[in-house]
Amino acid sequence: MANIHKDYYLTEVDKNPNTIYCMHDLMGEQDISAHQHEKGQFLYTEGGVVHVSTEQKTYFLPARHYMWIPPGVVHSIHPSSADVTMRNLYFPVEANENPFYAQKGIYPVNDLLLQMIIFSNRWSGDIDQTEQSSYRFALALKAILPEVSLYKLPLALPYAKDKRLASVIKYMGENLSEAIVFPAMASQFGLSERSLSRLFQGDVGMSFIQYLTIQRMMLAVQLLLEDKMSVKEVASMVGYNSIPTFSTTFYKTLGVRPSEYVKMKGALGLDVMLA
Known part of the structure; x- marks a missing residue:
């Protein structure tokens, strides 16, 4: 599994504004410097904890939890270990979205969501509407977040x-x-x-x-x-x-x-x- 390159965050995620972008990769020794996206970010990690720093707070993302980062939020990512793997899905903004997607937060991952994350491991890069089954599955993952994310983890300072x-x-x-x-x-x-x-x-x-x-x-x-x-x-x-x-x-x-x-x-x- 190759290490993440910084340019991917700056050039690839928003290149196609209407696609869902998927990336699973090993962090290695590398921090991800401050950046932002036009898409909303679903971030799940394995192999250690990750600190996500915004302009106001530092968030602490432990195992079996995910973080939702709304579009336009400047953030940097700092893994605690070279063995951390990040699993990212970036979603275009939809009309009349649930207010849930406008708020940063860290939430537990239940068994249903975990299985959906496991399934997404087969994807890489842009997923567009021509790939109907993958695109609809990814949208379903996003759609259930407000329903399964009832408890926001207060690990932010x-x-x-x-x-x-x-x-x-x-x-x-x-x-x-x-x-x-x-x-x-x-x-x-x-x-x-x-x-x-x-x-x-x-x-x-x-x-x-x-x-x-x-x-x-x-x-x-x-x-x-x-x-x-x-x-x-x-x-x-x-x-x-x-x-x-x-x-x-x-x-x-x-x-x-x-x-x-x-x-x-x-x-x-x-x-x-x-x-």
């Missing part, structure tokens, strides 16, 4: 504009295995608790604990996927002394327990997809 808050957030991200306590953080960065609380709400629209929890869950997913650690080891690495507390927080964020998530990762049918 906005950028801090205030330099003081950016420093706080950077420190948090580098010390997730440690006990990070709000009063101590405020004191360490020369801020009152009230001022730091206002910075979080005013700048990133989240509380300190909400931001910290998502940071920790992002790292937890990455460790579970890539480093083959036990749930107990991962809990410790992301700052939880209590496995039940970690498991409950993970469940509230991702909708599954950490132990279930690891099992799910191993049941994706990747051998079928890569055949």
